[in-house]
Amino acid sequence: MSRAPSLSPLPQPAADASGVIELRGVWTRYRETLIHRALDFTARQGEVISLIGGSGSGKTTLLRVILGLTAPAQGEVRLFGESLHHASLAQRQALRRRLGMLFQQGALFSALSVYDNIAFPLRELGFLDEGWIRENVRLKLNMVGLDFGQAALTPAELSGGMIKRVALARALAIEPELLLLDEPTAGLDPPRSRSFVRLIRELQEMLRLTVVLVTHDVETIRGLESSVAVLAEQRVLRQGSIAEITAWDHPATREFFLSAPNP
Numbered sequence: 001m002s003r004a005p006s007l008s009p010l011p012q013p014a015a016d017a018s019g020v021i022e023l024r025g026v027w028t029r030y031r032e033t034l035i036h037r038a039l040d041f042t043a044r045q046g047e048v049i050s051l052i053g054g055s056g057s058g059k060t061t062l063l064r065v066i067l068g069l070t071a072p073a074q075g076e077v078r079l080f081g082e083s084l085h086h087a088s089l090a091q092r093q094a095l096r097r098r099l100g101m102l103f104q105q106g107a108l109f110s111a112l113s114v115y116d117n118i119a120f121p122l123r124e125l126g127f128l129d130e131g132w133i134r135e136n137v138r139l140k141l142n143m144v145g146l147d148f149g150q151a152a153l154t155p156a157e158l159s160g161g162m163i164k165r166v167a168l169a170r171a172l173a174i175e176p177e178l179l180l181l182d183e184p185t186a187g188l189d190p191p192r193s194r195s196f197v198r199l200i201r202e203l204q205e206m207l208r209l210t211v212v213l214v215t216h217d218v219e220t221i222r223g224l225e226s227s228v229a230v231l232a233e234q235r236v237l238r239q240g241s242i243a244e245i246t247a248w249d250h251p252a253t254r255e256f257f258l259s260a261p262n263p
């Protein structure tokens with residue numbers, strides 16, 4: 001599988017050694033509710049990091065902050081070495097093209113076919129011809145193990161595992177360097193979950209992606225050979241290898257790891 005040419009017409013500054021994502025002193029609120037308090041988080045080029053934490057602890061919100069969909073009340077968000085806050089609209093759009101996101105519920109457009117779902121972010125760019133888009137949709141379907149013959153189906157005609165694959169193909173459509181995945185294996189049965197994790201791992205290696213995912217599933221963390229960041233007490237309380245986090249005796253992780261058998 002070869003990588004399609006870069007879609008960005010703008011020069012892309014290289015991420016420096018300090019990180020693809022750097023959050024410093026981030027405070028996020030929804031009205032009066034404080035979600036993140038002085039939160040720091042770093043992801044470096046090629047890292048795979050699983051974000052864990054209780055339900056409602058602010059994991060999805062953290063991904064939204066990284067995506068620039070939710071603005072923090074305070075603090076700095078840097079992507080590929082550039083500050084989101086100080087970026088112009090054009091710079092923000094260019095940065096966003098370097099990110100792919102798989103949303104918590106798959107979130108495909110139900111009225112659009114598989115083809116149109118994957119083509120959507122490409123058409124949004126506004127400068128690609130339909131022939132190129134078609135080839136790119138074919139390539140991305142192939143990457144996630146689906147057949148171009150399935151491109152005419154609508155989301156209602158897909159199994160849960162297929163929806164995840166199409167959502168992943170759509171997230172990869174713009175050739176991102178950073179992939180954000182919110183609960184990628186939730187709702188899949190164990191064999192489908194394992195096969196989806198293998199697929200993410202293969203694509204991460206092949207495309208040299210930096211991946212930040214939210215998960216409740218220890219098998220997913222192990223399968224991705226991911227490091228772990230623990231979101232608790234409104235910040236990333238600890239970040240380390242799975243062995244380090246497992247050995248850390250804290251209420252936020254105790255329940256999480258107790259529920260899963262060791263390999």
Ligand SMILES: Nc1ncnc2c1ncn2[C@@H]1O[C@H](COP(=O)(O)OP(=O)(O)OP(=O)(O)O)[C@@H](O)[C@H]1O
Binds near residue numbers: 035053056057
């Ligand atoms: N758009 C919003 N407006 C107001 N409050 C919100 C909004 N989105 C999320 N919240 C609240 O912010 C808190 C954090 O939500 P978030 O979705 O980030 O949690 P989460 O850690 O992803 O949870 P889960 O594991 O259940 O997906 C929750 O209390 C939620 O109700």
Ligand SMILES: [Mg+2]
Binds near residue numbers: 104182
């Ligand atoms: Mg969530």
